[in-house]
Amino acid sequence: MMLSDEAYMEMALKQADLAAEQGEVPVGAVLILPDGQQFVAYNAPIASSDATAHAEIQVIRAACQAISNYRLVGAVLFVTLEPCAMCAGAIIHARIGRVVYGASEPKTGAVESLYQLLSDQRLNHQVNIQGGVLAAQCSAQIKAFFQARR
Amino acid sequence: MMLSDEAYMEMALKQADLAAEQGEVPVGAVLILPDGQQFVAYNAPIASSDATAHAEIQVIRAACQAISNYRLVGAVLFVTLEPCAMCAGAIIHARIGRVVYGASEPKTGAVESLYQLLSDQRLNHQVNIQGGVLAAQCSAQIKAFFQARR
Numbered sequence: 001m002m003l004s005d006e007a008y009m010e011m012a013l014k015q016a017d018l019a020a021e022q023g024e025v026p027v028g029a030v031l032i033l034p035d036g037q038q039f040v041a042y043n044a045p046i047a048s049s050d051a052t053a054h055a056e057i058q059v060i061r062a063a064c065q066a067i068s069n070y071r072l073v074g075a076v077l078f079v080t081l082e083p084c085a086m087c088a089g090a091i092i093h094a095r096i097g098r099v100v101y102g103a104s105e106p107k108t109g110a111v112e113s114l115y116q117l118l119s120d121q122r123l124n125h126q127v128n129i130q131g132g133v134l135a136a137q138c139s140a141q142i143k144a145f146f147q148a149r150r
Numbered sequence: 151m152m153l154s155d156e157a158y159m160e161m162a163l164k165q166a167d168l169a170a171e172q173g174e175v176p177v178g179a180v181l182i183l184p185d186g187q188q189f190v191a192y193n194a195p196i197a198s199s200d201a202t203a204h205a206e207i208q209v210i211r212a213a214c215q216a217i218s219n220y221r222l223v224g225a226v227l228f229v230t231l232e233p234c235a236m237c238a239g240a241i242i243h244a245r246i247g248r249v250v251y252g253a254s255e256p257k258t259g260a261v262e263s264l265y266q267l268l269s270d271q272r273l274n275h276q277v278n279i280q281g282g283v284l285a286a287q288c289s290a291q292i293k294a295f296f297q298a299r300r
Contacts (some may be wrong), residue, residue: 050215051220052211054243067199070198070201072201086240089234093234094201115265122264123257
């Protein structure tokens with residue numbers, strides 16, 4: 001049984017807290033497979049020495065490894081921040097069915113802000129999108145992180 | 151000392167051959183760091199059960215791990231096919247300085263075809279681009295792969 005979008009976003013927010021504790025930009029993700037399997041990850045490029053280690057990429061990789069499949073058909077991805085172009089591209093490659101995000105990212109967002117990759121009809125897969133879930137909390141978490149570093 | 155763009159593209163083509171031998175779409179990549187260190191990789195999402203395992207992502211990860219740094223400032227990336235949005239995004243995150251590619255990819259290319267991510271002035275890093283290097287060979291390799299599978 002799926003929980004509410006808000007319940008999964010709370011889980012993603014807890015992942016983002018773990019990122020912040022390590023000095024990484026606090027973004028967290030949760031991925032649910034159609035059979036109910038659940039994966040979590042947080043943004044960790046610095047700690048893992050990996051430019052690609054955004055929360056979304058990490059959780060997609062973890063799920064792919066777990067089910068030995070390079071596609072995650074019908075999966076739902078929850079993430080605290082609007083995905084960038086790299087992550088939106090990965091979401092399409094993985095054939096994820098639905099993406100739910102928290103705060104919008106006007107500088108790099110590639111779902112609704114700068115680009116609309118997940119709804120581009122020229123690409124071979126489109127994704128159901130829901131933004132703004134717990135947006136105030138997600139946004140406050142990132143703002144607090146950057147303010148503390150100044 | 152850097153070799154010519156064509157010489158590195160020949161190396162990338164050999165990597166793409168290795169992908170084809172494993173039944174993966176033949177795309178190969180070579181990454182050169184400013185100090186001369188050199189990394190190679192090929193497209194392997196199926197074999198590695200990883201939706202993100204394009205040649206570019208694999209070679210970026212390998213270089214990041216090798217130098218324990220999530221950024222590859224001043225690196226040059228050679229790839230046989232125009233990068234997609236995921237890979238273009240990763241190239242920006244890694245702060246790669248120059249991308250040289252072979253064949254254009256009208257369906258998914260995010261450097262010059264569908265999108266122009268690497269030259270988007272709204273993003274915080276732009277990349278020097280050279281397309282069309284050994285384009286005929288790179289294009290023929292991919293076409294041969296898909297014809298053989300039909």
